[in-house]
Amino acid sequence: MGMGKLSVRELMAKRAAQEVKDGMIVNLGIGIPSLIPNFLPENIRVMFHAENGVLGIGPTPEKGQEDENLCNAAGLPVTIIPGASYFDSSLAFGIIRKGLLDLTVLGALQVSEKGDLANWIVPGKRVPGIGGAMDLAQKSKKVIVLMNHCSKDGEPKILDNCTFPLTSKACVDLIITEMAVIRVNKETKKLHLIEVLAPYSVEEVIEKTGAPLVIEGDILVYEGV
Amino acid sequence: MNEFGKIISLENALSYFHDEMTLMFGGFGGIGNPPTLIKGILEKGIKNLTLIGNDAGFPNIGIGQLVTANQAKKMITTHIGSNPNAGRQMTEGTLEVEFNPQGTFIERIRAAGVGLGGVLIDVGIDSVIDVDKQRVTVAQKEYLVETPLTADVAIVYAQKADQFGNLIFDKSARNSNPFVAMAGKITIAEVEEIVPLGELNPEEIIVPGAFVHYIVKTEGVNWKWAWEN
Numbered sequence: 001m002g003m004g005k006l007s008v009r010e011l012m013a014k015r016a017a018q019e020v021k022d023g024m025i026v027n028l029g030i031g032i033p034s035l036i037p038n039f040l041p042e043n044i045r046v047m048f049h050a051e052n053g054v055l056g057i058g059p060t061p062e063k064g065q066e067d068e069n070l071c072n073a074a075g076l077p078v079t080i081i082p083g084a085s086y087f088d089s090s091l092a093f094g095i096i097r098k099g100l101l102d103l104t105v106l107g108a109l110q111v112s113e114k115g116d117l118a119n120w121i122v123p124g125k126r127v128p129g130i131g132g133a134m135d136l137a138q139k140s141k142k143v144i145v146l147m148n149h150c151s152k153d154g155e156p157k158i159l160d161n162c163t164f165p166l167t168s169k170a171c172v173d174l175i176i177t178e179m180a181v182i183r184v185n186k187e188t189k190k191l192h193l194i195e196v197l198a199p200y201s202v203e204e205v206i207e208k209t210g211a212p213l214v215i216e217g218d219i220l221v222y223e224g225v
Numbered sequence: 226m227n228e229f230g231k232i233i234s235l236e237n238a239l240s241y242f243h244d245e246m247t248l249m250f251g252g253f254g255g256i257g258n259p260p261t262l263i264k265g266i267l268e269k270g271i272k273n274l275t276l277i278g279n280d281a282g283f284p285n286i287g288i289g290q291l292v293t294a295n296q297a298k299k300m301i302t303t304h305i306g307s308n309p310n311a312g313r314q315m316t317e318g319t320l321e322v323e324f325n326p327q328g329t330f331i332e333r334i335r336a337a338g339v340g341l342g343g344v345l346i347d348v349g350i351d352s353v354i355d356v357d358k359q360r361v362t363v364a365q366k367e368y369l370v371e372t373p374l375t376a377d378v379a380i381v382y383a384q385k386a387d388q389f390g391n392l393i394f395d396k397s398a399r400n401s402n403p404f405v406a407m408a409g410k411i412t413i414a415e416v417e418e419i420v421p422l423g424e425l426n427p428e429e430i431i432v433p434g435a436f437v438h439y440i441v442k443t444e445g446v447n448w449k450w451a452w453e454n
Contacts, residue, residue, distance in 0.1 A: 051327060073254065088331075
C-alpha cells in the first residue's frame with residue numbers, strides 16, 4: 001500500500017476502514033468490503049468473522065499457498081491469525097444472531113432513507129439470493145453499506161423508497177460510496193451527508209441521490225491520503 | 226475392518242439415489258461438498274431432485290454441477306448467486322427456489338438432526354421469507370416458527386471417519402456438514418481417510434457415528450476451484 005494512486009474501489013475501502021475500531025468483531029461482505037483489511041492501521045486488533053465458520057481471518061495467502069479447505073464465505077482462500085477458531089454454520093450464525101458482531105459491511109442494490117436494504121434480487125434479471133445478509137443486517141450492532149452511488153445504468157441506488165424486494169428494513173447505519181459518506185438517522189428517517197469523496201462536489205452528490213440529503217455545516221472532503 | 230458394516234462401495238452407495246428424491250448436501254460455496262458422490266449422481270443421471278443445501282455452488286464446482294446439468298427441480302437454500310445457471314433456471318421457471326436466511330436454514334436442519342419440532346427465530350420477520358409462517362410470542366417478543374428440514378438421503382464430506390462413522394472435518398470445510406450429517410433419514414459420509422476405531426481422539430469428534438449410516442472413501446475433488454488459474 002501507499003504506492004501510487006488508489007483505485008476507486010480502494011479509496012472506498014480505505015474510507016470504510018476508518019469505521020473499524022480496535023477490538024471489534026467484524027464481518028465483511030464479498031467484493032469491495034473484502035479490501036478493507038488492506039487499509040487498517042497495524043496496531044489495531046480485529047477479529048474478522050466469516051459465515052462459513054471462521055473467526056480470526058488473516059491476510060490472503062500467497063499464490064501457491066492456498067488451502068482449499070480454508071476459505072471465506074465467498075469461497076476464496078484465506079489465512080488465520082493467532083487466536084482464530086473454526087466452527088460449524090450453526091455457531092457461525094449463533095455469533096451473528098446473538099448480536100456479537102460489532103460491525104458488518106455489505107454491498108447493496110438499493111438503500112432507502114429509512115435505512116431499508118435491498119441486496120438479494122433484481123426481479124426478472126439476477127438472483128444473488130439472501131445468503132447471510134438478512135441475519136447480518138438485522139443483528140449486527142452497526143451496518144455499513146459500501147456500494148457504488150448509482151447503478152450501471154446510472155440510476156440512483158439511494159432512494160426515498162427501495163423498489164427492489166427488501167433484505168431487511170431499517171437496518172443500515174452508514175452508506176459509503178465512491179461519491180459520499182451518508183449517515184442514516186433512524187429516528188428522523190433522514191439521510192445526513194457527512195463527507196464527499198474527492199473529486200466529487202456536494203452538488204453532484206445531491207444530483208445523483210434519489211432522496212433528500214440533510215446538510216449541516218461544512219462538508220468534509222475525503223481525499224484518501 | 227468393517228465390523229459395523231457401514232463402509233460401502235461407491236456403487237452400493239449410489240443405489241440409495243433415485244429420481245424425485247430429496248437430497249440434502251453439506252458444504253458452503255463448493256467447499257465441503259462430497260465430490261465423488263456428486264460425480265456418481267451426475268453420471269447416473271438422477272433427475273427431478275429436490276436439493277437442500279446452503280447454496281448452488283459454482284457452475285462447475287460441487288453441487289453446482291447437478292444444477293448446471295438440469296438434474297434439480299427444486300432447491301431449498303439460502304444463496305444461488307455464485308451459480309448463474311440456477312438464477313437463469315429460476316427465472317425461466319424450471320427450478321423452484323425456496324430461500325432462507327442462512328442462519329435460519331442451518332437451524333432448520335439442526336432441528337431435524339436433534340429431533341426438535343422447530344425453532345423460534347425473529348430473523349426475516351415481516352420480510353419476503355415470512356410467507357404463511359406460524360408466529361408465536363414469547364416474553365413479549367414475536368418469532369417465526371421455523372420447521373425442521375430433513376431429506377431422504379443426506380450426503381456430507383469429512384476429513385476422517387472411523388468404521389463406526391465418527392467424523393472429523395478440516396477447517397472451514399466443516400461448515401454445514403455436521404448438521405446435514407445429523408438431519409438425513411439416511412446419511413452417507415464421503416471421507417478422505419478411514420481410520421481404525423480408537424484412533425480419533427473422542428474429544429475431537431464432531432459428529433458421533435450414531436448419526437452416520439454409511440461411509441464411502443472419496444476419490445478426491447475433481448474440479449478446479451474458482452481461484453485457481
